[in-house]
Amino acid sequence: MSGALSARRRRALAGLLAPHSLLLAAFFVVPLAIMAVYSVLTPGLYGGVEWEFYPYGYGRVLGAPLGEVEEFDPVYGEILLRSLRLALTTVVVTLLLCYPAAFWVSRLPPRRRALVLFLVTLPFFANLIVRVYAWMLILRPTGVLNQLLGLAGLPAADLMFSETAVVIGLCYVLLPFMFLPLYAAVERLDPALVQASRDLGAGALFTFRRVILPLTAPGILGGCILVFIPAFGNFVVASLLGGAKVMLVGNLIEQQFLAARNWPFGAALAMLLLAAVLVLLVVYVVRTPHPEGVR
Amino acid sequence: MRRLIPLLLLAVLLGAGPCARAQGKLALYNWGDYINPEILDRFTKETGIKVTLDTYASNEEMLAKIQAGATGYDIVFPSVHMNDIMLKLGLLEKTGVNAMKGFENIDPAALRSRADPKSEYCLPYAWGTVGIFYNKKKIPQLSSWKDLFAYAEKNPGKVAMLDDMREVLGVGLIINGKPVNSRSPEDVKLAQDTVLKQKKNLAAFSYEVVPLVESGDLAAAHYFVGAMMYVLKKPAELGYVIPAEGATMYQENMCVLKSAPNKANARRFLEFYLRPEVSVLNTIQQKNGTVNRASLKLLPPEMRDNPNINPPEAVRAKLQIFEDLGKDLKTYDRAWTKIKTK
Numbered sequence: 044m045s046g047a048l049s050a051r052r053r054r055a056l057a058g059l060l061a062p063h064s065l066l067l068a069a070f071f072v073v074p075l076a077i078m079a080v081y082s083v084l085t086p087g088l089y090g091g092v093e094w095e096f097y098p099y100g101y102g103r104v105l106g107a108p109l110g111e112v113e114e115f116d117p118v119y120g121e122i123l124l125r126s127l128r129l130a131l132t133t134v135v136v137t138l139l140l141c142y143p144a145a146f147w148v149s150r151l152p153p154r155r156r157a158l159v160l161f162l163v164t165l166p167f168f169a170n171l172i173v174r175v176y177a178w179m180l181i182l183r184p185t186g187v188l189n190q191l192l193g194l195a196g197l198p199a200a201d202l203m204f205s206e207t208a209v210v211i212g213l214c215y216v217l218l219p220f221m222f223l224p225l226y227a228a229v230e231r232l233d234p235a236l237v238q239a240s241r242d243l244g245a246g247a248l249f250t251f252r253r254v255i256l257p258l259t260a261p262g263i264l265g266g267c268i269l270v271f272i273p274a275f276g277n278f279v280v281a282s283l284l285g286g287a288k289v290m291l292v293g294n295l296i297e298q299q300f301l302a303a304r305n306w307p308f309g310a311a312l313a314m315l316l317l318a319a320v321l322v323l324l325v326v327y328v329v330r331t332p333h334p335e336g337v338r
Numbered sequence: 339m340r341r342l343i344p345l346l347l348l349a350v351l352l353g354a355g356p357c358a359r360a361q362g363k364l365a366l367y368n369w370g371d372y373i374n375p376e377i378l379d380r381f382t383k384e385t386g387i388k389v390t391l392d393t394y395a396s397n398e399e400m401l402a403k404i405q406a407g408a409t410g411y412d413i414v415f416p417s418v419h420m421n422d423i424m425l426k427l428g429l430l431e432k433t434g435v436n437a438m439k440g441f442e443n444i445d446p447a448a449l450r451s452r453a454d455p456k457s458e459y460c461l462p463y464a465w466g467t468v469g470i471f472y473n474k475k476k477i478p479q480l481s482s483w484k485d486l487f488a489y490a491e492k493n494p495g496k497v498a499m500l501d502d503m504r505e506v507l508g509v510g511l512i513i514n515g516k517p518v519n520s521r522s523p524e525d526v527k528l529a530q531d532t533v534l535k536q537k538k539n540l541a542a543f544s545y546e547v548v549p550l551v552e553s554g555d556l557a558a559a560h561y562f563v564g565a566m567m568y569v570l571k572k573p574a575e576l577g578y579v580i581p582a583e584g585a586t587m588y589q590e591n592m593c594v595l596k597s598a599p600n601k602a603n604a605r606r607f608l609e610f611y612l613r614p615e616v617s618v619l620n621t622i623q624q625k626n627g628t629v630n631r632a633s634l635k636l637l638p639p640e641m642r643d644n645p646n647i648n649p650p651e652a653v654r655a656k657l658q659i660f661e662d663l664g665k666d667l668k669t670y671d672r673a674w675t676k677i678k679t680k
Contacts, residue, residue, distance in 0.1 A: 088664055090398065091405060116672070116675075119675075122679060176546070183550060184555045185554065186555075283544070286498070286542025286543060287501040287543040287678070288537065288542060288678070289678070289679075290675065298674070300402070301396055301398040305668070
């Protein structure tokens, strides 16, 4: 390849990437930088910040650094861990629901398949709060669920305002984010490879573990990431279905920006959340086998 | 109703259409469901001024937006303590509303702003109490916080409190006989312990309790006087009470922003709202308290004489209104986080 051509190509590439990069810089990098800066400034009395270095918001969560006006409180660590646990539960449940479903959908005739995909994305047409509110009407003691259980002669379930209700709500809201990447990966899976594995004498389980799973791993990874991140920070579902008795990190951040008027602490919490997500993602990406790596 | 999460933060365009005689615009920024749309219709019909209405769910949300430089709004409806903060921050316009026709009807007790004791800036808008909304089929008799928590202890999971830091800790302070604006960490700790002791019996901290109390899924909930909207429809089944130990009250004022693009129209709206026959439309629809003594006389008797909407002097004396706590807000924030985590 001649140097001139590659220079022209590079210019073209830069030109093509420019709009996207500018958009990301303006609406992602800049706000993130503002938050990072705010997280180490002094909280203003009525919201906002004062331009004075003040890293002690981190001290409330981490134990250091601690100023004279802030104290370390393990309560924040508890809140982060609980949010993590709920987010991981949501990832596991949606994965278990969507993985078999993706195989089923990929074998449907094309027109039925298009219909199913349309139905999966249908909830996006309605506002999130309205949909979560509908779950309140389903799960409450005199709600739809218990009426149906009653008709079937089964004992009533009291799920409203519980952690189970929060997990149900999160799974419902985030299901499409798991399904779509999984489906894309499963659809690309070449049935000939599965056939070849069986022909060569591999058992069903072995074929699944060594052929199907590695080949669909990018979809699994993508789905898990897309579900995990919003589940970790969600606060609407926990407020409405969990009865806000249990605080999640999303609720805590909201409280800092609104009721507590402590923007820097809210920003510090958001940065810590971001760091936690990044660490988990790096670990996950490094430890997940890449399809090319399969022998 | 006033703190319902606004399902649609859409600007509602009123009096739109082929309006040839448009006299300009007026942009209101108010709590969700906190003004009777009929008032806006009438104002537009009379003046030709097009009114837009945006809504917010908390004082802090509104302040954050105005502080961040949101322009285009003319009138906001802060609670009294936020009225004070906004005045200190220089966000409000002096309107001279206290010299307008009809201001003599405003109850002097409603001039609660410390920063604006003579109402040179803002017009008292409406007030109400925060008490207990309950289902009479579940609890026939309820008159105090003590009754409420005694019921919750026997029937866990059937009572809810608001998802509001100051309101819930306020109840804890009232039960312990402490002022709801206490800056003493010991008082706040007492309130925290009182609420924590009840927490295992509570179903939820939530604003979205009206359908649950109506259906009997919840027996009772800490709620605003706006619940009277449902109580008056089904008085045999539902009730609202101001607890005997006392309760908190709220009041919002109507303020013109310094950055308002339509100040003259905003003043016209204040004058319009000072008419008793206009403000009574709001009170009838909202089922809350009026600050206009002439409007009070125009109310239907079931509202005017209702002690839970217009309480007698002895009960009023037991109502407390929130003040801004400045830096001491942090004590409450920490207590609230503990309550939500333990």
